[in-house]
Amino acid sequence: MAMYLDRRNFLGLAGLGVAAAALAACGGPSTGGSAASTAPSDIDFTSVKPAGSFDFWTSHPGQSQAVEQSIIDKFQAKFPDIKVNLVTAGANYEEIAQKFQTSQAAKSALPGLVVLSDVWWFRYYTNGNIIPLDGLIKQLDIKIDDFQKSLVADYKYANKQWALPYGRSTPLFYYNKDHFKAAGLPDRAPKTWQEFAEWAPKLQASSGAKYSYMYPALAGYAGWTLQNNLWGWGGGWSNGWDITADSAESVTALQWVQDTIYKDKWAGVSSKNAADDFSAGIASTTISSTGDLLGVLKSAKFNVGVGFLPGGPKAQSNVCPTGGAGLGIPSGVSKEVQLAAATFLKFMTEPENTAAFSAATGYMPTRVSADMTAVLAKTPQIKTAMDQLAVTKVQDNARVFLPGADQEMAKAAAKIMTQQGDVKATMTDLKATLEGIYTKDVKPKLKS
Amino acid sequence: MTRQLTGSPAVTAQAVPAPRRRGRWSGRTRRDFFVFLALALPNLALIAVFTYLPLINNMYYSTLDWTLGSASATVVGFDNYIAFFTSSDAPQVLGTTAIFTVVTVGGSMALGLLVALALNAKVRGTTFARSAVFAPYVLSGVGVGLVWLFIFDPGYGVLSWLLRGIGQQSPQWINDPQLSLVMVIIVYVWKNLGYCAVVYLAGLQSLPKDVMEAASLDGANGFRRFMSISVPLLGPTTFFLLITTMISSLQAFDLIRIMTPLGNGTSTLIYEAYLQAFGAYNRAGYSASISVVLFAILLIITVLQLRFVERKVHYS
Known part of the structure; x- marks a missing residue:
């Protein structure tokens, strides 16, 4: 089969090429600006009202779907105006990261709260995908001093707190x-x-x-x-x-x-x-x-x-x-959604809930004041993991x-x-x- | 006697049909064209949006230094291509792709032809055998990968159990990069040979019986008939399978992803593109350039096959 490329065909193809390039340039990332981190700084939430619902993306670490749902049910009873949609966003940390980053690229369908692992959160920080939680911690009075210090410190960078510990393990x-x-x-x-x-x-x-x-x-x-x-x-x-x-x-x-x-x-x-x-x-x-x-x-x-x-x-x-996952709040959602997610984040990491999560999964309780008596009576081996926390690096x-x-x-x-x-x-x-x-x-x- | 033609020049002009003006369609042609548009446009639009637009976007992304998830990127021209072809990974990735493609295409076609010959025999149970051979092809690659992982597991896999029975240790199918590639190739060939077998079987059953009978009368034995008559006449079938299996082998993903998530030793071009963007590295621009390389290879192979191989195919 022979192909003839006369002047008219050539100009047509060239026009198509230019149009295609222009079309391609319309989507994807912007190509201006610096490569340095675009992580947002402190956000003022003082006059913001929490959104009526948001998605919580999780991979259910430690087969935690049931306990996550039970904590959400308790939250709904206490905060009936904020609906939490539990979304299975992957089978493991890598799959949830894949979905989260693809959504970032698509600039759509982002969750209000997301599970992020030890090897992924820093990338979200450098890409500007998550917000610092310091303002929300202060506004919602999250007892940061009651968290296990080494676990909280894992998510600190540039004097800001980028996530809170969730399914943490050693x-x-x-x-x-x-x-x-x-x-x-x-x-x-x-x-x-x-x-x-x-x-x-x-x-x-x-x-x-x-x-x-x-x-x-x-x-x-x-x-x-x-x-x-x-x-x-x-x-x-x-x-x-x-x-x-x-x-x-x-x-x-x-x-x-x-x-x-x-x-x-x-x-x-x-x-x-x-x-x-x-x-x-x-x-x-x-x-x-x-x-x-x-x-x-x-x-x-x-x-x-x-x-x-x-x-x-x-x-x-x-x-x-140390290892495991924390919870972070994306930057690409509205302030209302961020505030609603932070309200749930506070609830999710309260001592009784972290104890329940620990009992169901074997992950370590992230709060110092979590009452683990009942959990340890049933599974005394968890005590070893808790004791080892003092000598982690x-x-x-x-x-x-x-x-x-x-x-x-x-x-x-x-x-x-x-x-x-x-x-x-x-x-x-x-x-x-x-x-x-x-x-x-x-x-x-x-x-x- | 000569009859003289009279009349006005205008009348004379009417006698000679005027040339049709370009771009002016008759009512019927226009109607046909609108029918064509109505039927073709939705499909063309879908193909444009879901095939060509992503293709063009991907080519554009391949010129960017872009971290997946980042809102900004830098235009770097052909740097991603240069980085890929000068990286230490490139020979390994291209080599793995070549080995995987050649062995899976060759294996699926050769074994498929042998199976087709067996299924072509007029014996009892061939209908069941044909279904059994074709079944793996329609199974989910993820399911197949998971089941075969249990078979190959050196700790408690079926293969390990069989080998222990004869006093042998199981090879490290999953951890050893070279054996990982062998493992994935075995499973891929097993899954896809049914497709080749069924297509070859159709080809065998359409061979002219009179030619075979004539060859038999001339004293040609079965092997000679197969080599001198069946194989040449199966040329179009072989050519069709060569193109389709080669393209699908170059695009094989599910088995590699499930059986060897790390891609250690099994990173073909398409899997490397996945790993670079979504696996761990998040180099979306670099990954896009690998995808363009794969696209170029597929295009070249297809053009070469259409241009050179097809000419040597004997159509009956």
Whole structure:
């Protein structure tokens, strides 16, 4: 088939092209202005009346749909003029983030309140997608001093509070008490990984489980839980904005991790969910979120013990990162909706409601004054997670503030832990990648 | 005798039909055109709004440094394309795309043809077998991915259980990037070979029986008849399948998303575009440039196939 492009056709096509380009330029982002954060500053809500309804976007962390709905029902009884629409906006933090950011791009259908995870909120801040809550905290008299300090501090940046803690978790060390007993081990979590390395062969010999320890699945968890090993050996993904993934300490830590899999052969890497592997008896121990606690207790057919995360040769305490999700208010909705959402946010995080949420999910209570007596009587293991909170450490900037860093960390971990890749070379490559992300995607957006 | 024509020049002019003025339609032509517009315009409008407008928008976004969710962006021209082609990820992504496409297209077509030959035999149960072979094609990719993940799970999957039965350890199908690609390819071929089988079966059943009988009388055995008669006459079917399966392989998404969310080792062009924009990085402009690269590849493949491959196809 031959095509002829005469002058008339050419001009027609050129005209179409110009029209198409003009049409395309009508949509999408504006192409003027600075790349620096456009996060809104304090907003005055003094003369604003709350909206009659708003959407609450959640992924129901810890299978919390029922308890979320029951809290909403209580709220409706107290505030009949504000209707809260509970929206399942994704199955996990990534899916809800995807929906939220797509709505930002479409500039429509935004919620009044949204669940935001530890690795996503900072992006919303740099993109100007969420508002600072300081004015609302003051106006609605939200008792910020009664929140767990470390959990509130996670959402503080540039002297502003960008979210409040909601489904907050830490990793916990889970162990099979029956396996420990059969191996003649004490009924507790190991104090250090070196201690566990001595226990592991005994466990493997006596338990019948395939592995003494199961590393969490790499997708989504490697960057989070491996901080425990990195910090225990004196390393980390980063120190401030300085990427330290290739430091001698970090490399030694991950070399030890690799050796437990390939040399000592007592550890495995979960393919999907370490908590499920542990519950199925494939491994005698694992590290998983406190949010998995109730699920593990329900599905495991053995006695489950939980303990603090083990330390390493350089640090025996403060080797546990915090994690989980908070609640934030989008900037792209009306002040009325923002005020209504904040009213519900205050109610949602009140002591009795955070206790109810904790009881239903295993997540930690975010309020100091939350009465956990009944919850702990039913699930005493939650106490371990609450006690561990005192020795948690704020996550490395590289993991929580760099877009895509968690993904890159998981890929590096996969190379080391499933392909026996060279640890030093892998971490050097990772450092270069993370520095590239920081320089291109984050640094230009930070206020000097 | 010569009869002289008389009359006014005007009469003479009426005798010669006047040329039709351009742009002036007869009533019938105009009516036909409005009928055409009434029928075609809604579809053309839908195609323009949901296909061409996003395509044009995407090309525009590919020239921006734009973080998804951000209200502002910077025009960077072709920087996103340069960044992609000079990145360390590009060879891996393009290589994965090539391997995935070649193996899934080749595998689906070759196995589809073999299955079609088996289903073409006149034995009992072929109707059930045809349905069984075609069923995976119409199943949801998400459901198929989830079920196969349980099969491949090295901890408690069916495959792992079978391997343990013969004293073997299960490979790390999900965590090992190379094995992840193999795993996804196996499932993709399993899901799609039914489509190839059914199309090939239709092709086999339309082959001229007299040619086959003549070849048999001339002493050609089954293999010879297949290679010298069936395969050439199946040319149009093969060509059709080649185009459709290649385009769908290059656009494969659901299985990769469900089985390997991290995309480690399985990041084809389309999945990389997804990961870059929506996965974690939020680089909407960069992602758009990868989509344009994929579009260009699809366009080139289709044009090349139409221009060169189709000429070598033997139509009966």
